[in-house]
Amino acid sequence: MTTKPNGQTDPKRRIFDAAAALFVNKGYSAIGVREIAKEAGVNIAMINYYFGGKGGILRDILDESYQKYYHAQASAGDDSTPPEERVRKLISNVVAFFRENTEVALIAFNSMLFDVPEIEAIKEKWGKMNFSLMNGLFSQMGVNLSDQVHTSIYNGFLGGMIKNHFQQRYTWENLTDEQKSKITHGEDMIATKFNFDDLFYERFTDLLVNQYFHGVIYATQKDKMKYGPK
Amino acid sequence: MTTKPNGQTDPKRRIFDAAAALFVNKGYSAIGVREIAKEAGVNIAMINYYFGGKGGILRDILDESYQKYYHAQASAGDDSTPPEERVRKLISNVVAFFRENTEVALIAFNSMLFDVPEIEAIKEKWGKMNFSLMNGLFSQMGVNLSDQVHTSIYNGFLGGMIKNHFQQRYTWENLTDEQKSKITHGEDMIATKFNFDDLFYERFTDLLVNQYFHGVIYATQKDKMKYGPK
Numbered sequence: 020m021t022t023k024p025n026g027q028t029d030p031k032r033r034i035f036d037a038a039a040a041l042f043v044n045k046g047y048s049a050i051g052v053r054e055i056a057k058e059a060g061v062n063i064a065m066i067n068y069y070f071g072g073k074g075g076i077l078r079d080i081l082d083e084s085y086q087k088y089y090h091a092q093a094s095a096g097d098d099s100t101p102p103e104e105r106v107r108k109l110i111s112n113v114v115a116f117f118r119e120n121t122e123v124a125l126i127a128f129n130s131m132l133f134d135v136p137e138i139e140a141i142k143e144k145w146g147k148m149n150f151s152l153m154n155g156l157f158s159q160m161g162v163n164l165s166d167q168v169h170t171s172i173y174n175g176f177l178g179g180m181i182k183n184h185f186q187q188r189y190t191w192e193n194l195t196d197e198q199k200s201k202i203t204h205g206e207d208m209i210a211t212k213f214n215f216d217d218l219f220y221e222r223f224t225d226l227l228v229n230q231y232f233h234g235v236i237y238a239t240q241k242d243k244m245k246y247g248p249k
Numbered sequence: 250m251t252t253k254p255n256g257q258t259d260p261k262r263r264i265f266d267a268a269a270a271l272f273v274n275k276g277y278s279a280i281g282v283r284e285i286a287k288e289a290g291v292n293i294a295m296i297n298y299y300f301g302g303k304g305g306i307l308r309d310i311l312d313e314s315y316q317k318y319y320h321a322q323a324s325a326g327d328d329s330t331p332p333e334e335r336v337r338k339l340i341s342n343v344v345a346f347f348r349e350n351t352e353v354a355l356i357a358f359n360s361m362l363f364d365v366p367e368i369e370a371i372k373e374k375w376g377k378m379n380f381s382l383m384n385g386l387f388s389q390m391g392v393n394l395s396d397q398v399h400t401s402i403y404n405g406f407l408g409g410m411i412k413n414h415f416q417q418r419y420t421w422e423n424l425t426d427e428q429k430s431k432i433t434h435g436e437d438m439i440a441t442k443f444n445f446d447d448l449f450y451e452r453f454t455d456l457l458v459n460q461y462f463h464g465v466i467y468a469t470q471k472d473k474m475k476y477g478p479k
Contacts, residue, residue, distance in 0.1 A: 045278055046276050046278060046279065048275055048276060048279040049276065049278040049279045131416075131420050133420075133424055133428045134428075167443045167444075167449065168449060168452040168453050168456060169456070171414050171417075171418075171449075171453060172410070172414070172453065172456055172457060172460065175413060175417075176410070176413075179409065179410075179413050180402070180406070180409075183405060183406075183409050184401050184402070186361075187401075187405075188401075190361050190363075194363055198363045198364075213397045214397075219397065219398060219401075222398040222472065222476055223398050223401060223402065225471070225472065225475065226398060226399070226402055226468050226469075226471075226472050227402060227468075229464070229467055229468035229471045229472070230402065230464040230465065230467070230468040231464065233463065233464055233467040233468065234459070234460040234461065234463055234464025234467075235460065237459055237460070237463040237464075238456050238457075238459035238460040238463065239456075241455070241456075241459045242452065242455065242456050242459070245455065246452055
């Protein structure tokens with residue numbers, strides 16, 4: 020967050036942060052510029068000045084999120100890195116990305132929007148870059164992204180798993196005490212006693228690496244044996 | 250769908266179906282009763298008469314969806330069924346549930362709503378029943394749902410995986426040609442040439458069973474060896 024010398028946050032960043040909090044809680048479609056302006060303590064003209072409208076804020080949120088997510092994946096290694104090591108670094112980096120950027124990450128992973136022209140170029144750019152990046156790792160593990168069954172299961176698998184955890188955590192942590200008190204089932208699943216610290220994420224990462232890497236190798240081999248190479 | 254002798258669909262079912270299509274596409278919060286009434290070709294008074302309002306429609310949609318989902322899981326066996334066989338039947342049944350009830354299934358899996366009083370009782374009822382049902386299978390595989398790391402990964406894992414596929418498929422199939430033409434990346438991932446037939450879902454189920462079952466057994470054993478029993 021950019022803070023001005025007098026302690027006031029930059030209005031552009033205030034708009035960005037207010038919109039992110041509203042989008043993540045209620046969804047992009049349910050929020051209007053009026054609500055964002057009120058929450059950020061600015062007038063609507065300022066939103067138009069900085070972002071050109073609601074779609075422009077979403078574009079900047081997605082661009083920031085995709086850029087960081089791409090970096091998390093790219094810094095896990097390349098096609099010369101042993102695949103299990105690369106998967107471990109990848110999961111560890113993506114978990115760190117979600118911990119540090121929960122709101123923008125959840126917005127990016129939940130925004131399957133096809134009617135916002137402002138975000139088309141951003142989605143295309145990062146989509147292509149991610150595809151090239153991950154294609155190599157998938158080949159190393161026997162996953163063929165042009166096979167419709169493989170891609171239906173493995174495209175988005177890891178990101179989806181990690182997102183699910185952070186979505187549940189975020190939703191739980193943002194409930195009011197009254198809302199929490201009404202949840203009488205599943206209290207062991209997202210319990211208040213949960214402590215999402217470094218040790219939690221170390222075990223979480225280990226378990227996910229083993230579940231994913233071992234499972235992929237086994238499942239793709241079995242698939243090839245039963246249905247032939249694709 | 251209930252059809253009257255004269256070929257006209259029952260207005261209650263028309264409201265239910267229209268609301269389901271709107272909720273799944275735009276989300277519950279973004280939709281008003283006026284829009285539902287228009288789409289169903291009824292007046293708002295009729296929605297109030299049959300459902301008591303928007304929350305009442307959601308309650309009925311969730312109840313139908315949870316009931317079928319529970320049945321899909323329950324008919325996969327019990328704690329005396331060998332776990333791999335139970336996982337195979339479970340995945341196969343849940344895939345069939347999603348194929349036959351895509352819209353209500355996606356609504357149920359996407360509705361993390363905590364401010365709709367009408368749905369509280371339904372969520373609690375099915376949440377408790379599902380928890381008891383799955384707890385036994387998890388124990389058979391070495392997963393302990395009161396361990397915060399295990400539950401963060403495995404609670405909702407399978408349903409989430411299967412949901413992701415149907416969400417992508419549904420979103421893709423409901424795009425206009427113009428929207429599809431703008432997607433220049435990822436065309437191999439959800440391609441028009443994809444054929445979601447019985448053979449596709451047979452391979453999909455096999456791959457998911459092997460990925461999941463083998464991965465769980467391996468990952469929970471490794472976790473126990475490294476961090477001790479929980």
